[in-house]
Amino acid sequence: GKSGTLVYMSPQQLEGERGTHLDDIYSLGASLYELLTSRPPFYSGNVDRQIREKIPPSMTQRRKELEINGDSEPVDEIWENVVRRCLAKNPAKRPQSVSEIAKMLSVPSPKTRRAERAADSDGGQKKWIGVLATVVALSILAAGGWWFVQKMQKPSAERSTPAPAQLAPAPPATQPPAPTIAPPALGLAIVKTTPAGATITLDNRQQLSPATFNELKPGKYPLRVELNGYETVEQQINIRENQTTDLGTITLKAIKPPEPANTPAKPNVIANGTYTGMIRIKFDASGKYTPLTIVPADIHSGTMTQSSRRGDMVVKYTGVWDGNILRAVTNEVVSKPSGVQWEPEAFTLQFSDDGKSVDYECNADGKTYVANLAIQTSGSATSRLSSIYKGTITGGTPLTISFNADRKSGTMTQTAKSGDVVVKFTGVWDGPILRAVTNEVVSKPAKVKWDPESFTLSFSDDGRSGSYECSADGKNYTAQLSPH
Known part of the structure; x- marks a missing residue:
């Protein structure tokens, strides 16, 4: 006690x-x-x-x-x-x-x-x-x-009186005792941690903090501090004889959770922006184009419009991101020309980092169709266009182009001796060129037959001049246009 x-x-x-x-x-x-x-x-x-x-x-x-x-x-x-x-x-x-x-x-x-x-x-x-x-x-x-x-000593039953204590016999005076080598003076170490409970390893001994290590020989020792969920601490400490080495409180750092693997940032998709371009067959220079318009509702879905002589095919699409590529499928027809059949298709859209352009690609019927689309903004050259342009088609046929407010649709009038043929058109801008198709006859002479046609309109930067070009029946028709 x-x-x-x-x-x-x-x-x-x-x-x-x-x-x-x-x-x-x-x-x-x-x-x-x-x-x-x-x-x-x-x-x-x-x-x-x-x-x-x-x-x-x-x-x-x-x-x-x-x-x-x-x-x-x-x-x-x-x-x-x-x-x-x-x-x-x-x-x-x-x-x-x-x-x-x-x-x-x-x-x-x-x-x-x-x-x-x-x-x-x-x-x-x-x-x-x-x-x-x-x-x-x-x-x-x-x-x-x-x-x-x-x-x-155990008591002896045979002795009536205890034997006197005897000292060990002394060595001969001529032979002094061999000196005893004294062990070195020892030291002590105190280790504390926050949080407590860490495993402290010192001098091949382990204790949980707070820990006190007694009887350490003077010298340098490696110290190791371990606690699950925290970074391991390793350092050297110096033990001095007859002294206490107090390391104070060691603050342990929590291990950060592993960061998720880097994934490519999704490009900037401009919601409700209008991306326009022309679909063509990859590696085919025949000059056959189909106007294409992509209008994203958000980064995963939107509408796609393909224009033809019969009219516009408008479908909804939705997709998922694979790196910086949106893999999409069409899933609902919004509108289509009468008599046109539409089969759901899969395609990809790859947006640029600034969101101002996108590459379209679709595989169908053993062919690859591509288009380079650019976003149309109010600051583009279309804002400088006049609403009416006039000119004369090769062969002497007067031509009038009347734009709607969106500057990508309107009416085209061709005047002949038998009367005026007035048709509606719609198109998409491919840089400074509007690629358009006629899709509805407004009026025409009774004996005149009209087939839908595709044509292009291009304009100067200031909108003060333009040109018309159309290929039909193996011939190329052109006209120079000026605003009115």
Whole structure:
């Protein structure tokens, strides 16, 4: 249990553990320390904590601290070693009996000591510290020997009186005892972490933080701190003899979750913008084109319009992104010319990074159809166009182009001797060129037959001049246009 004078109590007594003879070995060391320095190992401040965690300075160092100058020589290393081992924090590292202490000190018999004193008389008087230490040791060892015999030996039924304690026989005076090599003074390390509970590895020992590592030999040690979910900390620490190395509180950094794999950013799709161009067969230079308009409702869906001589085919589409390519399918017909059949189709749209252009591609009937589409904005050249342009088609047929407000549809009038043919047209802008098709006859002479046709209109940047071009029946028809 926990009883006795505090300054002589072992760490185990402070913890309230059951007492053993090794607690008395500790007390013996503390008593010898006080007799040789005038102070116990720990005598001021938080004595409890110092007994548990701190290693006292050597007796020579303590004497210097207390300015005890009676003897200029240091305390004999054999005595330093005995007292240091008696004061070990770990009971297993203390001398296990008083007899072991006697052997460590190699205490001679009284007869031998008288002979030594006689031999020394010619050389001067022995230092007072050696005399004092020897007298104290003999007194303590005699008392300790009696205690050890009484407590550790089993009583003998055959003896009526106990045999007196005997000291180990002294070696011959001519053969001094071999010096005992003292182990180096030890140090202590304290490691705390936030959060607590990390595994601390030091000197091939592991503890959970907060951790205290006792009896470390002086020198450099690798320290490792590990906790699941946090980055491992590794560093070198330096242990000094008779000192406590407090590393403070090590703050652990949480491991960041792995970042998702980089995926190409989706291009900027301008919702409700109008992308126009001409569909053509890939690698085919025959000059056959179909006007195409894509109007995205959002980044996944919208409407697609393909214009022909019979009229506009308008269908809805929806798709999913594969990197920077939208893979889409048509799924609903909004409007179509009478008699035209429409089969759902799959196509791809690849938008530019700035969202101002898009590439269309579709595979059907064993062919690949492509189109380069550009967005039409109010700032384009179409805003400078007049509403009416007139000219004369090759062969002398007067031509009038009347634009609607959107500048991509309207009416075309061709005047002949039999009367005017008026038809509606619609088209898409391909850069500065409007590619258009006629899709409805407004009026015509009774005897005139009209077949839907496709044509192109191109204009100067300022809109003050233009040209008309149409291929039909193997011939090419042109006209120069001017605003009216």
